[in-house]
Amino acid sequence: MGYTKIAAEIGMTKNAVAAFCRRNGLSGNMSVSADKSEDGLCRECGKPLVQEDGMKTRVFCSKECKAKWWREHPEKMNHKATYQFVCAACGRPFEAYGNSKRKYCSHDCYINARFKGGGGHE
Numbered sequence: 001m002g003y004t005k006i007a008a009e010i011g012m013t014k015n016a017v018a019a020f021c022r023r024n025g026l027s028g029n030m031s032v033s034a035d036k037s038e039d040g041l042c043r044e045c046g047k048p049l050v051q052e053d054g055m056k057t058r059v060f061c062s063k064e065c066k067a068k069w070w071r072e073h074p075e076k077m078n079h080k081a082t083y084q085f086v087c088a089a090c091g092r093p094f095e096a097y098g099n100s101k102r103k104y105c106s107h108d109c110y111i112n113a114r115f116k117g118g119g120g121h122e
């Protein structure tokens, strides 16, 4: 059944039916995004999430929930690999989270290495 039919059937507006279905994860096949990797609920409080087009898939409804979840699940942090590097510019060791392609410890070192001998002025 379409929203219009349901709405007529139970005496609600079509929009109200559509909103209700969206809230309860019952949206038909018309507006479900293809890459539904998450279940669309906040990992911390279970509230439905509003995904923004072109943005990374959200898993928390708010910064607060995200912070709380990470506080309660510190062990999950370890799943993110920490990579050890030696800065290609200054030679200092440093580490980075979840990025195996870092070469420099800082943006300054990156600039230094790329534009070597460029003088001291900004």
Ligand SMILES: [Zn+2]
Pocket (backbone or CB within 6 Å): 042, 043, 044, 045, 046, 047, 060, 061, 062, 065
């Ligand atoms: Zn939440």
Ligand SMILES: [Zn+2]
Pocket (backbone or CB within 6 Å): 087, 088, 089, 090, 091, 092, 104, 105, 106, 109
């Ligand atoms: Zn460096």
